[in-house]
Amino acid sequence: MKRKLLSTTASAVCVLSMIASVTVPSMAAAQEVTLRSTDGNVSLTGELLGLEGDSYIIRTARGELRVAASRVECIGLACPTTQIETVSESTAVAEAPAAAASETIAIAGSETIGLGLMPLLMEGYAAHIGGEALASELSDNRLSVTSLVSEDGFGDEIGRYVVDISNSNTAFDALINKSAQIGMSARRIVPDEARALRADGAGNMVSPSQEHIVGVDSLVVVTHPDNPVDALSLEQLGQIYSGVIKNWSEVGGKDQNILVIDRPERSGTRDVLAEVFEAQIVATLSPLEVRIANDSNKAAELVRENENAIGFLGYAFQRGTKAVTLVNECGLPMVPDSFSARTEEYPLQRRLYLYNRADLSTDQIQDFVDFAASPEADPFIAKSGFIGLGIERRSFSSDAERTAMLTDPAVDQYEAPFMQEMLDTMASYDRLSTTFRFGTASSRLDERGRADMARLVDYLEEQPAGTEVLLVGFTDDVGPFDNNLGISQQRAEDAFAALSDAAGDRISDLNISTAGYGEIAPTGCNLDADGRQINRRVEVWVKS
DSSP states (O other), X not given: OOOXXXXXXXXXXXXXXXXXXXXXXXXOSSOEEEEEETTSSOXXXXXXXXXXXXXXXXXXXXXXXXXXXXXXXEESTTSOSSOOOOOOSOHHHHTOOOOOOOEEEEXXXXXXXXXXXXXXXXXXXXXXXXXXXXXXXXXTTTEEEEEEEHHHHTSOEEEEEEEEEEOHHHHHHHHHTTSOSEEEESSOOOHHHHHXXXXXXXXXXXXXXXXXXXXXXXXXXXXXXXXXXXXXXXXXXXXXXXXXXXBGGGGTSOSOBOEEEEOOTTOHHHHHHHHHHTSOTTTTOOXXXXXXXXXXXXXXXXXXXXXXXXXXXXXXXXXXXXEOEEEOTTSOEEOXXXXXXXXXXXXXXXXXXXXXXXXXXXXXXXXXXXXXTSGGGHHHHHHHTSBOSOOOEEEGGGXXXXXXXXXXXXXXXXXHHHHHHHXXXXXXXXXXXXXXXXXXXXXXXXXXXXHHHHHHHHHHHTSOTTOEEEEEEEOOSOSOHHHHHHHHHHHHHHHHHHHHHHHTXXXXXXXXXXXXXXXXXXXXXTTSHHHHHHHSEEEEEEEO
């Protein structure tokens, strides 16, 4: 089902008029709005101070202005809830019937989600409820309105979504000041934000009913397609972005100065890179050595235009650039593909979240966020170019790196029999992308694990009777090898118990068993907390 774009002047004015009636509880009093004349020729932007009679009062660079509400459309999440009658020279607008009463939902936050994913989620949700999504893009790609119309686009409007696109930080600002009911974030909410929202009556923001993982976005490092450099170590990448390495010849490329494409400091995309290197990136680069891209689309454009550029962007935005393979501290190459993203074994990646305030939630809001995190949304997430949480199956025959690790002739002789046993077992199994992770000495699944369990049950229920399922536990390398074998086996058994509780008798015709291989076959380096966390896992292997 395709989205319909309102492209005529009459339709656009209708949508702009709708925004004037947006109902968002407890809207902050002084927020920026745009007042646009009905003919589109005059536009004023400023802080909305109030509505008196038939006039908007806004503060602009020219001072406080009073503007007749009947002559303009109010654009922005702070527009008043009162319906304003507009006067238009367009007969089509003047004669258009009033829109059917429908719920208006305000969404704010991450440009990664707002630009790349939200339009397709809207399309999918409209199909889910038997409707059509009618979208209008406003305000330089940063504000959009999508109306959901019943009966495949021929019925009444049943919902209206106003999406304000900025960054992940502003998602939580908008939730706390109640200018949005749903926040889009390319990072998880931090404790201070969750506590502030709880204190404000928003509920428990990390509960399953309010925190929704809708997909995974690998942060891909890209160069121009003609750049001969195909791989970089994490250390080299960090040195490029900190200004230590400034010429491509220092990493095996041409003798050309590197043009670094960076992102604004409040960008959630930039935060991912900064966290990996734990240092201020581009700290020593001059203005001639760095360009700022406001979003992933612009980053891709700048890299395509300059053969010496390097940038980082979301998985869905590669568009004609060349992805660079990253090599971690242990020498393991990490390719940014969908499987490594779903297993969360690629180092530069993030989960994509939607958060909703419990006190502002409605049945439609809850239904929308539940849909966005459900298997039904997966095709639309894939269509957008992002990576959904759907289960991917891969043969171990394609995992050359793991095979090489298990046949390393320099391995400790005590560990060698366990590695051979694992290698022999792998030969008859495939691995699912579903991977459960645990904290240190913990048997509790994280929030992603809890979301994945229901999907795993659905997947296994579709497998033929007699399918063998092996839950395989692993640990980091802290502590004695034999002790880690025991911990890994226990984690596999904990995952089995969680699977049994979630499935009931739905997969009783499958043969499910467990195994533990301790610290064998790490997927991350055990040199830091992040690498050790990646290695504390339970994988799911299947054999039909």
